[in-house]
Amino acid sequence: MGTRLFSAFAVLLIIFALALATEGCSSGKSSRDKAPFYSTGTGTGTGTGTGTGTGSGVGIELVCVYDPALGAQTSHKEHFAGIVEESSGNIWTGTKNQIYISKATIKDGTSGDVIICNLDAYKVDHPTLGSVYGYCIGSTMYVGGDCLTLTFQHELGHAKMDLPDHYGYTMICIMNAEGGGIYMGDRNYCEGGTFDCWGAVVAKFGISASGATGACPATEVIIQ
Numbered sequence: 531m532g533t534r535l536f537s538a539f540a541v542l543l544i545i546f547a548l549a550l551a552t553e554g555c556s557s558g559k560s561s562r563d564k565a566p567f568y569s570t571g572t573g574t575g576t577g578t579g580t581g582t583g584t585g586s587g588v589g590i591e592l593v594c595v596y597d598p599a600l601g602a603q604t605s606h607k608e609h610f611a612g613i614v615e616e617s618s619g620n621i622w623t624g625t626k627n628q629i630y631i632s633k634a635t636i637k638d639g640t641s642g643d644v645i646i647c648n649l650d651a652y653k654v655d656h657p658t659l660g661s662v663y664g665y666c667i668g669s670t671m672y673v674g675g676d677c678l679t680l681t682f683q684h685e686l687g688h689a690k691m692d693l694p695d696h697y698g699y700t701m702i703c704i705m706n707a708e709g710g711g712i713y714m715g716d717r718n719y720c721e722g723g724t725f726d727c728w729g730a731v732v733a734k735f736g737i738s739a740s741g742a743t744g745a746c747p748a749t750e751v752i753i754q
């Protein structure tokens with residue numbers, strides 16, 4: 531009986547490990563000495579604005595690249611631009627109307643903030659973990675050309691907000707990819723508790739903990 535119980539437990543452990551490997555994203559090594567990646571948006575109209583939005587906010591600028599060998603067409607790049615723009619709105623809402631993607635340059639290349647690993651799949655091949663939704667190495671995120679906006683926001687949380695994964699926990703947060711994503715749907719940043727993603731974002735970007743008002747400014751999209 532003891533042996534059977536142990537075997538059952540071992541099987542459960544293996545299933546859990548496999549689930550982590552397939553569902554998961556890997557945050558990889560985190561670099562703390564990276565260059566600044568965000569710019570403060572315009573306040574009252576005399577600054578150097580991007581887009582057409584009139585609200586203030588903190589804008590994140592992203593260079594998104596396809597390996598030239600993929601032969602990405604303009605249609606692929608426009609599709610990815612849509613993912614970025616939708617994600618910008620989700621991040622704006624998730625940060626209580628304060629952070630958005632102010633500029634996205636989408637082009638062929640081998641280095642950037644976002645490496646688009648394929649033309650039109652939503653998953654990508656991790657170097658060691660096999661097929662995953664996305665992953666991050668340092669401040670660079672790796673996603674598919676048709677990645678989920680949940681994945682995009684989650685990986686951006688690693689790459690540009692220094693937020694950790696929450697595997698094994700049950701709090702509602704975009705960084706909690708446990709359970710096949712059932713905790714990510716609100717696209718929020720958890721407040722307080724073990725990880726306090728909201729507190730980390732507020733501190734890192736110098737935004738208001740209580741939030742702001744205003745519509746999400748437009749993302750300036752440059753397709754090359």
Ligand SMILES: [Zn+2]
Nearest residue numbers: 555556557695
């Ligand atoms: Zn993750």
Ligand SMILES: [Zn+2]
Nearest residue numbers: 703705720727
């Ligand atoms: Zn969190």
